[in-house]
Amino acid sequence: xxxxxxKVKAMIPTLRIWIADKLPAWIFxxxxxxxxxxxxxxxxxxxxxxxxxxxxxxxxxxxxxDIFAATLSTAQSILWGLGLSVIIGMASAxxxxxxxxxxxxxxxxxxxxxxxPIIAIAPLLVIWFGYGQPTVNASxxxxxxxxxxxxxxxxxxxxxxxxxxxxxxxxPSRWQLIFKLQIPxxxxxxxxxxxxxxxxxxxxxxxxxxxxxGGLGSLIDAARTQQRVDLVFSGVLMSSALALxxxxxxxxxxxxxxxxxxYLRRQ
Amino acid sequence: MPSIxxxxxxxxxxxxxxxxxxxxxxxxxxxxCLCLLxxxxxxxxxxxxxxxGLEKPSRGTIRVDPAVAMKMSYVFQEPxxxxxxxxxxxxxxxxxxxxxxxxxxxxxxxxLLQKIGLSNRLEHFPNQLSGGxxxxxxxxxxxxxxxxxxxxxxxxxxxxERTRFHMQDLLLELKARLQLQYVFVTHSIAxxxxxxxxxxxxxxxxxxxxxxxxxxxxxxxxxxxxPEFNAVVREYSSLFSDMEESFAASNL
Numbered sequence: 001x002x003x004x005x006x007k008v009k010a011m012i013p014t015l016r017i018w019i020a021d022k023l024p025a026w027i028f029x030x031x032x033x034x035x036x037x038x039x040x041x042x043x044x045x046x047x048x049x050x051x052x053x054x055x056x057x058x059x060x061x062x063x064x065x066d067i068f069a070a071t072l073s074t075a076q077s078i079l080w081g082l083g084l085s086v087i088i089g090m091a092s093a094x095x096x097x098x099x100x101x102x103x104x105x106x107x108x109x110x111x112x113x114x115x116x117p118i119i120a121i122a123p124l125l126v127i128w129f130g131y132g133q134p135t136v137n138a139s140x141x142x143x144x145x146x147x148x149x150x151x152x153x154x155x156x157x158x159x160x161x162x163x164x165x166x167x168x169x170x171x172p173s174r175w176q177l178i179f180k181l182q183i184p185x186x187x188x189x190x191x192x193x194x195x196x197x198x199x200x201x202x203x204x205x206x207x208x209x210x211x212x213x214g215g216l217g218s219l220i221d222a223a224r225t226q227q228r229v230d231l232v233f234s235g236v237l238m239s240s241a242l243a244l245x246x247x248x249x250x251x252x253x254x255x256x257x258x259x260x261x262x263y264l265r266r267q
Numbered sequence: 268m269p270s271i272x273x274x275x276x277x278x279x280x281x282x283x284x285x286x287x288x289x290x291x292x293x294x295x296x297x298x299x300c301l302c303l304l305x306x307x308x309x310x311x312x313x314x315x316x317x318x319x320g321l322e323k324p325s326r327g328t329i330r331v332d333p334a335v336a337m338k339m340s341y342v343f344q345e346p347x348x349x350x351x352x353x354x355x356x357x358x359x360x361x362x363x364x365x366x367x368x369x370x371x372x373x374x375x376x377x378x379l380l381q382k383i384g385l386s387n388r389l390e391h392f393p394n395q396l397s398g399g400x401x402x403x404x405x406x407x408x409x410x411x412x413x414x415x416x417x418x419x420x421x422x423x424x425x426x427x428e429r430t431r432f433h434m435q436d437l438l439l440e441l442k443a444r445l446q447l448q449y450v451f452v453t454h455s456i457a458x459x460x461x462x463x464x465x466x467x468x469x470x471x472x473x474x475x476x477x478x479x480x481x482x483x484x485x486x487x488x489x490x491x492x493x494p495e496f497n498a499v500v501r502e503y504s505s506l507f508s509d510m511e512e513s514f515a516a517s518n519l
Contacts, residue, residue, distance in 0.1 A: 163347060163349060165321065165343075165347075166343070166347045167364065169319070169321075169340075169341055169361075170360070170361045170364040171364075171365075176364055180364070181349075185351075187351075
């Protein structure tokens with residue numbers, strides 16, 4: 001019992017910091033939702049244009065099986081797209097880093113490709129992959145590829161020159177230098193790239209679904225044509241929840257993988 | 268045959284008009300330990316880097332005995348520990364890169380860390396250690412390869428006095444036990460006199476005085492309290508002041 005009391009007492013400072021850090025955001029959110037509810041209840045804005053938070057919550061509950069199935073489908077596409085981006089982005093960065101001529105030849109086109117809006121490419125993807133999940137996966141992949149590639153490449157290029165000099169004392173092979181120094185020192189950059197790409201993969205998947213059908217994108221689009229603004233909001237909220245869940249999962253995995261590796265604090 | 272032979276050495280940098288060393292020549296015998304002593308900017312670190320092959324001389328030659336060249340080790344001015352590796356992993360790094368890692372090597376690394384007083388920090392990361400502890404790990408990393416000659420760039424500057432004395436004695440012990448040679452950069456005349464056989468006094472003008480260190484055969488910290496030791500320190504101190512004065516006069 002005494003032990004438990006000690007543990008609870010030890011947690012109090014952490015709890016205080018957490019409250020000081022998070023409470024303002026929660027208070028702001030509660031204030032915003034209350035004001036929103038009040039404005040709609042007073043009919044200052046028509047509810048078919050802006051449904052109240054309570055209405056959105058009710059719709060989400062009522063339509064939960066459909067919304068959940070759509071969320072699951074979008075999540076699957078995001079994971080496919082992001083997974084491919086991580087593998088291909090890191091591998092390409094490694095190739096560009098190891099073979100400078102490949103970097104000079106191909107990287108400018110990657111940057112150019114990145115500037116083309118996904119909404120312009122999506123119809124092409126439908127032509128190539130047809131309607132359905134392959135197009136959505138491809139859309140999520142295209143949008144999320146570049147941040148991982150660019151961040152990994154930057155991380156590899158920005159290895160501490162002092163550590164490089166230290167390694168050179170022991171005459172390492174090129175692969176030893178890459179795997180024992182350059183990749184580990186790029187890890188914080190890679191993780192940041194994956195987090196940026198995670199958010200973009202959600203955007204890519206939803207845009208892909210607008211064109212190719214399925215998932216939350218299709219649900220939002222259908223709700224729009226039916227003037228169901230409450231359902232549009234439900235879809236938007238679920239996509240935000242997906243992005244947040246993804247970032248938290250990445251944090252959790254990297255935290256577990258590198259929990260004793262202090263260099264991650266450089267992020 | 269000398270371990271290291273330097274002839275007519277000069278090193279210039281694009282950022283500086285004046286070349287360093289002005290034709291420095293010296294030879295280090297196979298049983299000698301040398302200290303480089305001089306004011307900041309006189310080129311002590313550059314000379315050490317030239318000896319290690321990290322820089323190329325602008326003029327002159329540096330010849331290292333091939334048997335020694337294969338077994339040279341270097342301790343930088345800063346610890347340069349790999350932040351994602353533990354103390355033990357950092358010490359083992361040179362062996363990992365030369366594929367000489369085995370259980371015996373691991374035991375040797377643990378023994379070295381014990382010797383430098385870090386046996387309870389094997390699994391700690393560099394950011395969990397003080398600056399002095401990090402420097403000691405860097406020294407252990409340089410020693411793990413069992414070098415014949417080790418080049419040390421002010422390795423004890425960040426250590427507290429007691430640890431510094433301990434590390435000085437450790438170097439002397441390794442010198443006696445393993446015939447380890449070292450070239451040591453320091454700002455402390457007393458430290459130079461205590462741990463070296465020879466001292467190379469350098470100044471900012473590139474002038475150099477090559478002097479013998481202590482005549483004492485056996486050394487321990489107590490000799491620092493003897494009048495003989497203090498006399499040698501005073502002598503080199505005034506020699507050093509003379510060099511600086513003549514440099515200042517030539518600049519006027």
